[in-house]
Amino acid sequence: MTAPRLLAALASGLLFGLGLALSGMMDPHRVLGFLDLAGTWDPSLAFVLAGAVGVSALGTLAMTRMAQPILAPDFAVPTNRRVDARLLAGAALFGIGWGLAGFCPGPALAGLAIGLPEAGAFAAA
Structure with missing residues (x-):
C-alpha cells in the first residue's frame, strides 16, 4: 500500500472513531437503549444512522461523477446482489x-483503541 493510501485509510479510521466517540455510540448502554423498544427507548442511534446514510449518499453521488478514484486505479463496488444463506x-x-x-465491530475496535473494558470483553468473546 502506498503512503498516500495508507494516510487516507488512517485519516478515515480516525474520523470514524471520532464520530463514534462524539455521538456516544461507543457506549453499549446507549446502543442497547436504542434496541429497547418496550423500555426506555433512546432514539439517538437513529439520528446517527440517518447522518451516516446521508454521508454515504453524498459519497455515492460523488463517485458517479468521477472517472476514477484519487488514490486507486478503479472503484471497488460490490456486484453481488444475492441474498443467500x-x-x-x-x-x-x-x-x-x-x-x-x-x-x-466498528465501535468495539474504537473502544479497544481507547481502553474501554466492555470492548475488551466483546473482543475476547
Missing part, C-alpha cells in the same frame, strides 16, 4: 452480538 447467517450473528453486547 451466508449473508443471512452473518446478519443474524451481527444482530445477536449487537443485541447482547451493545457493540458491533
Whole structure:
C-alpha cells in the first residue's frame, strides 16, 4: 500500500472513531437503549444512522461523477446482489452480538483503541 493510501485509510479510521466517540455510540448502554423498544427507548442511534446514510449518499453521488478514484486505479463496488444463506447467517450473528453486547465491530475496535473494558470483553468473546 502506498503512503498516500495508507494516510487516507488512517485519516478515515480516525474520523470514524471520532464520530463514534462524539455521538456516544461507543457506549453499549446507549446502543442497547436504542434496541429497547418496550423500555426506555433512546432514539439517538437513529439520528446517527440517518447522518451516516446521508454521508454515504453524498459519497455515492460523488463517485458517479468521477472517472476514477484519487488514490486507486478503479472503484471497488460490490456486484453481488444475492441474498443467500451466508449473508443471512452473518446478519443474524451481527444482530445477536449487537443485541447482547451493545457493540458491533466498528465501535468495539474504537473502544479497544481507547481502553474501554466492555470492548475488551466483546473482543475476547
